[in-house]
Amino acid sequence: MSTPTLFEWAGGTAAFERLTESFYAKVLADDLIGPLFAGMDPHHPRHVAIWLAEVFGGPATYTDEHGGYPHMVAKHIGIAITEPQRRRWVSLIQDAADDAGLPDDPEFRAAFLGYIEWGTRLAKQNSQPGADVFRKAPVPHWGWGVAPPYQPG
Incomplete structure (x- = not known):
């Protein structure tokens, strides 16, 4: 029996589309991080998904259609994300994961949050003026x- 990927466990592309639709609705209504996304392309939630x-x-x-990591990292350069903004991003995406019905088992959520923490910290670092990106x-x-998903016998 092979271990599913996090993508498979989450429910595939449709699950990530639900996640980002919910997330960006929250973002646009948020006083702290909403301004970072003023004028957001209407396709942005799909691209993030x-x-x-x-x-x-x-x-x-994303790599095939949007240029992969170089394209994504370029979107963050020079926007000077603050620590409170980063933390709000993390909080809102966790709420959106609940709203979107992503799996709520501890193994999935720990792995999901692990990437979100890592990615937002890297985005914050790369967004600072003069950062060596x-x-x-x-x-x-x-x-x-270290913890594969629990699958009852």
């Missing part, structure tokens, strides 16, 4: 870590 899908083991759609990395591929 396919980024997350690829990160968690799904198809390489490494622009040519592959899209990260996030897995379960």
Whole structure:
């Protein structure tokens, strides 16, 4: 029996699309991080959904259609994300995961939050004026870590 990817466990691309639709509705209504997304392209939630899908083991759609990591990292350069904004992003995406019906088992949520913490901290670092940004990395591929999902016998 093989261990499913986080992408499969979450429910595939449709699950990440529900996640980002819920998330960006929250973001746009938020006083702290909403201004970072003023004038957001209406396709942005879909682009983030396919980024997350690829990160968690799904198809390489973001890489194939949007330029992968170099394109994503370029979107964050110079916007000066603050620590309170980063933390709000993390909080809102966890709420959106609940709203979107992503699995709520501890193993999935720990792996999911692990990437969200890592990714938002990297985005914050890369967004600072004058940051020395490494622009040519592959899209990260996030897995379960040490605790595979519990599957009753």
